[in-house]
Amino acid sequence: MANNSPKVALFITCLVDQFYPQVGESVVRILQRAGAIVTFDPAQTCCGQPAFNTGYRDEARDVAIRNLELFEDADYVVAPSGSCSTMFRVFYPELFENEPELLQKAERLRGRFYEFSEFLVKVMKVENVGASFPHRVAYHDSCHLLRELGIESEPRKLIKAVKGLELVDLQDNKVCCGFGGTFSVKFPEVSVAMARDKLRAAADAGAEYLVANDAGCLMHLAGYMHREKLPIQTLHLAELLEKHE
Amino acid sequence: MSESGVHSAAIHERAHTAIGDAHLQEAYRSSTLRLYSHRLEAIGQVPGFEPLRQRARELKREVMNHLDYYLAQFADNVERQGGKVHWARTGTEACDIVKQIVKAAGAREVVKGKSMVGEEIELNHALEADGIEAIESDLGEMIVQLSGERPAHIVAPAMHKTRHDVSDLFSEKLHSERTEDPEQLTAIARKALRAKFAKAGVGMSGANFAVAETGSVVTIENEGNIRFSTTAPHVHIALVGIEKIIPRFDDLGVFLRLLGRSATGQKLTSYTSILTGPRRPGEDGPDEMHVVLIDNGRTGALADEKMREALYCIRCGACLNTCPVYRKIGGHAYGWVYSGPIGALVTPQFVGLNQARELPFASSLCGACREVCPVKINIPDLLLHLRGQAQARVPAEPHLGEVLSEGKGMRLWAWAMKHPWVYSLGGAATRFGTRLLPTADESGGRKWVSRLPFFPFSNWTLGRDFPVPDPVPFRKRWEKQFR
Incomplete structure (x- = not known):
């Protein structure tokens, strides 16, 4: 690998680590194929968002202070989650707004922290990762990714480059799926009612797969699909980008 | 403060009822979507809508940072124009002031234009208790008055009612013939109101804006009833929350362009009334104009530098229309007069966190509200701030079946997150524990649990299954494959 290959420290996120490790594997392989040098520090746990x-x-x-130290020397940090990325980039600086030294660390980390799809498109300049998937796929904009980080086009560029794939639009595609972190257990009925709407929109669009960049949304939506035995399936973007069908 | 209480803990039960009511769901869904899409269409036609929002935000910030100055200027100018200013620290004080004015005018009936602050201070109850009849002249307000409810929406008080509901209500209360034709329903209301209008000696209104520079009270509406209530009776009383101030008359243009479009998608509403003092000799209009400036918790919000931003609100209701939670649970679930995202912000400030601690949690923090707010209030950020205040000042009530209090649970969790071995042990314990659950089944290469034990985890499986953690977490896979 050339000396100028970007060095990427993974923040794998607790949900991917414990529930969706295959997503983490895909993330590593895709980044490596794109030419990045990937490292993973097993001292990491959660971003602190719960x-x-x-x-x-x-x-x-x-929890945040520990993460500021863990990633202090990283060139780039990449996380396969819009929400955890938001925690680092938007909420850490807010947590430390009255502590100049920690704030400075948080601000420094903010500039080096990327969400997975954003890093591929903006830093690695990769849109086509060579995947093929001849299916109808809908993309769900997770709220933090969309509204806190403003990442809307990057995942779509990656998805559209997948061979054979038909990207279908979701009605009300910017409406929250209802996960909302601890909202999902504080207001379970409302949370589930919102999932129902989202999956109805996916069914109306004729989607076979619902893709998102956040394991939280996916766990919530998949949990509802499994309970209701809906024919649609969920995929994390990284999993989709490794499909060869 | 509300005498009857907000009881925010009951939001869960009220949400449950609302979600189970298909009729109500459809009423909220169709109305919010209509207003939402009208707004989108309207703002698309204004070049520079974004700078306009920014300008409005800056103006409101300026006012809130120097509210003492602008309030004094406004009060001076009202008096200079021949009006009378009254200061009310609480809702009860405001109601007492109104009652005194009504009594001094020798009136038994008061005709009211739509006013959220009037709802907030529960003026109708206070007047009725003194034998004064309050006649709501706004169609939506009249409907909720007849049904004995609070407004379900800041702009459309009867949003929760369909034409069919209104027909039922009118035939029961006004003994009118059944009809679901909106024009005929309006005609029934008009007929019932007109007779009373003429008798009323006092007219009341709220205020959309109060212009410090001129002492003007500005109201906007579509039905013309506010225009009537503020001009026909001999006495006009304007109820004005102290956050309604804008600095200069010129600034009005900024806000008027934002408010109609954000609320209903109108460029301007049908009526915009600018009321500056009582009638001059030889003119029509009221002989007396009273302005009641109401605090009722607002100075408390002002004192909190962060939460002050919530007072920028111009009550357009756009955040309600776009909020997926509001669309599901409806306005009444919030337990007070202000609902939706902005209600979850201002209610705890106006009535105190003790009564309203659950409200800041009634949001998925999706941020759709911030996107539509005409004064760019960072609603999710303020909700997070209020959540912090709630946890610090008013701990959640213990939940049936909870092993640990939420606070203790979070402290334990944070400790685990600081020690990777404890974190991994927790993962392993969950993996082991969930696999033991007899309800687990397997599909798509994954085990799912249909009923988790222990609150709050048990809440996850109300309506959703829970995936058993993967047998081999990523950190182990990394060791084997990539390291």
Whole structure:
């Protein structure tokens, strides 16, 4: 590998680590094929968002400080999640707004932290990763990715480059799926009702697969699909990009 | 403060009822989507809508940072124009002031234009208790008054009612003939109201804006009833929340261009009334104009530098229309007069977190509200801030079946996240534990649990299955394959 290959420290996220490790494998292989040098520090755990999202700032702060140290020397950090990326990029600086030293670290990390699809398209300049998948696929914009990070076109570029794939539009594609972190267990009925709407939209669009970049949304949607025995399936973007059908 | 209470913990039960009511779901779905799409269409026609929002936000920030100055200027100018200013610290004080004015005018009936602050201070109840009849002249307000409800939406108080519901209500309360034709329903309301209009000695309104520079009260509407209520009776009382101030008359253009479009997708509403003092000799209009400036918790919000931003709100209702949670649970679930994302922000501030601690959690924090807010209030950010305040000041009530309190659970969780071996042990325990659950089944190469034990995890499986963690986590796979 050439000396100028980007060095990428993975932040794999706790959900991918524990529930969707195959997504993590795909992320590593895709980044490596694109020419990045990938490292993974097993000292990492979670970004702290469950606590932050629920109003436990001190607990979130403790977890965040540890992450600031873990990734202090990384050239790039890449996470296969819009929401965890938002935690690092948007909420860490907010957590430390009154602590100049930590704020400076958070700000420095912010500029080097990328969501997976964003990193591929913007930094690696890759859109076609050589996947083929002759199916009807709908893409779900996860809220943090879309509205906190403004990442809308990058995942679509990657999806559209998949050979044989037909990307179908979801009605109300910018409406939340209902996951919302601890919202999903604090307001389970509302959360599930929102999932129902999202999956109805996917069915109406004739999608066979629903793709998203966040394991949280996918776990919530897949959980509803499994309960209701819906014919549609979920895929993380990284999994889709490794399909060869 | 609301006498009858918000009881925000009941939001779960109210949401449950709303979600199970297909009729109500359809009423909210169709109305919010209509307003949402009208707004989108309207703002698409304004070049520079974004800078306009930014300008409005800056103006509101300027006012909130110097509210003492602008309020004094407004009050001086109202009096200079011949109006009378009253200051009310609480809702009860405001109601007492209104009652005194009504009594001094010798009136038994008050005709009201739509006013959210009037709802907030529960003025109708206060007036009725003193034998004064409050006649709601806004169609939506009249409907919720007849049905004994609070407004379901900031702009459309009767959003939760379909034509069919209104027909039922009118035939029951007004003994009118059944019809679902909107024009005929409006005609029935008009007929019922007109007779009372003429008798009313006092007219009341709220205010969309209060212009400091001129002492003007500005109202916007589509039905003409506010124009009537503020001009025909001998006495006009304007109820004005202290956050309604804008600095200069010229600034009005910025806000008027935003408000109609954001609320209903109209360039301007049918009526815009600019009321500056009572009638001059030889003119029509009220002999007296009273302006009641109401605090009712607003200075508390002002004192919190972060939460101050919530006072920028111009009550357009756009955040309600776009909110997927509001669309599901409806306005009444929030338990008070303000609902939706902005209701979840201002209610805890106006009535206190004690009564409203659950409200900031009633959001998936998707951020759709921030996208449509005409004054760009960072609603999700403020909700997160309020969640922090709620956890620190008003801990959640213990839940049936919870092993650990939420606070203790989070502390334990944070400790685990700081120690990778504990984190991994937790993963392994979940993997092992969930596999033991007899309800687990296998499909698509994955085990699913249909019923998790222990609150709050048990809430996940209300309506969803839970995936058993993968037998081999990523960190182990990394060791084997990539390291």
